[in-house]
Amino acid sequence: MKTLRIATRKSALALWQANFVKQQLLSHHSNLTVELVPMTSRGDQLLDSPLAKVGGKGLFVKELENALLANEADIAVHSMKDVPMEFPEGLCLPVICEREDPRDAFVSNQYTTIEELPEGAVVGTSSLRRQSQLLKLRPDLTIQFLRGNVNTRLAKLDDGQYDAIILAAAGLKRLEFADRISSFISPEQSLPAGGQGAVGIECRTTDEAIIKLIAPLHHAETALCVSAERAMNRRLAGGCQVPIACFAQLSDQQLAMRGLVAEPDGTHFITSQQSQQVSGVDDLQTAEKLGVDLAEDLLNQGAGDILSKLYQ
Numbered sequence: 001m002k003t004l005r006i007a008t009r010k011s012a013l014a015l016w017q018a019n020f021v022k023q024q025l026l027s028h029h030s031n032l033t034v035e036l037v038p039m040t041s042r043g044d045q046l047l048d049s050p051l052a053k054v055g056g057k058g059l060f061v062k063e064l065e066n067a068l069l070a071n072e073a074d075i076a077v078h079s080m081k082d083v084p085m086e087f088p089e090g091l092c093l094p095v096i097c098e099r100e101d102p103r104d105a106f107v108s109n110q111y112t113t114i115e116e117l118p119e120g121a122v123v124g125t126s127s128l129r130r131q132s133q134l135l136k137l138r139p140d141l142t143i144q145f146l147r148g149n150v151n152t153r154l155a156k157l158d159d160g161q162y163d164a165i166i167l168a169a170a171g172l173k174r175l176e177f178a179d180r181i182s183s184f185i186s187p188e189q190s191l192p193a194g195g196q197g198a199v200g201i202e203c204r205t206t207d208e209a210i211i212k213l214i215a216p217l218h219h220a221e222t223a224l225c226v227s228a229e230r231a232m233n234r235r236l237a238g239g240c241q242v243p244i245a246c247f248a249q250l251s252d253q254q255l256a257m258r259g260l261v262a263e264p265d266g267t268h269f270i271t272s273q274q275s276q277q278v279s280g281v282d283d284l285q286t287a288e289k290l291g292v293d294l295a296e297d298l299l300n301q302g303a304g305d306i307l308s309k310l311y312q
């Protein structure tokens with residue numbers, strides 16, 4: 001076939017992910033040529049306002065989806081955590097690659113762990129999910145707004161504006177900043193966002209040849225876990241940046257999942273934990289049911305009240 005065009009955002013992490021997909025494709029198809037089509041998303045332009053206020057996470061994928069629909073690119077590479085629950089007509093996401101470390105990471109130039117931070121220390125994050133879980137552990141901390149790509153956030157930490165910041169371990173590892181990680185935060189202390197650490201590939205639904213071409217990059221176990229997580233988010237309508245967290249893991253045909261909805265100030269937490277036997281890594285139906293059941297358990301415990309207050 002002709003050159004395969006990959007739509008990508010221009011941030012270092014997005015380019016890393018697009019190049020990763022490119023290299024994987026080249027290793028499976030020796031005669032293929034692949035080209036990146038870098039573009040700026042609205043999410044990248046509006047770096048000074050909280051994502052929830054500027055329209056949620058669809059902002060990172062919309063421009064790339066428009067490029068696919070306009071046939072200016074053939075596939076788009078996304079962080080699954082930024083991908084909304086519904087796809088525009090004509091597009092699908094048939095491939096989810098193997099997950100990198102799903103945990104949040106604590107990054108500081110002076111302190112090793114959250115526990116070690118002095119009373120009233122300033123921690124940078126703009127994620128209500130991270131904020132609520134930090135404040136639950138340490139109600140004395142001051143959470144300060146921090147957005148921008150991974151490199152910008154590290155530079156702001158080094159500027160001395162924060163005592164520590166929280167970032168996804170996956171992004172730091174991929175950009176070779178693993179040495180900046182002071183400690184990994186366990187999922188029990190900071191439950192990740194659905195899809196965190198996983199990269200997905202979106203394309204046109206009718207492009208059968210392309211769907212076949214990218215199929216070898218699919219990692220069924222990751223897709224199973226991420227499907228459960230996305231099903232929970234969809235049931236909670238957790239499209240925007242809200243304090244919703246979940247994490248699914250497969251071991252011996254048993255898919256185990258934890259989920260939570262929290263008050264941003266960390267005073268009220270609703271959590272649920274469930275598991276389901278799956279028939280295999282392709283048992284997406286059971287995975288999605290697990291996600292929905294978990295969401296319904298959270299709603300039965302009152303998660304709807306927290307969420308509707310936030311959406312107002």
Ligand SMILES: NCc1[nH]cc(CCC(=O)O)c1CC(=O)O
Nearest residue numbers: 079081167168170171196197198
């Ligand atoms: N919201 C931005 C975003 N989207 C994906 C990642 C990290 C990498 C990943 O989850 O795959 C990040 C940065 C962060 O949360 O620190």
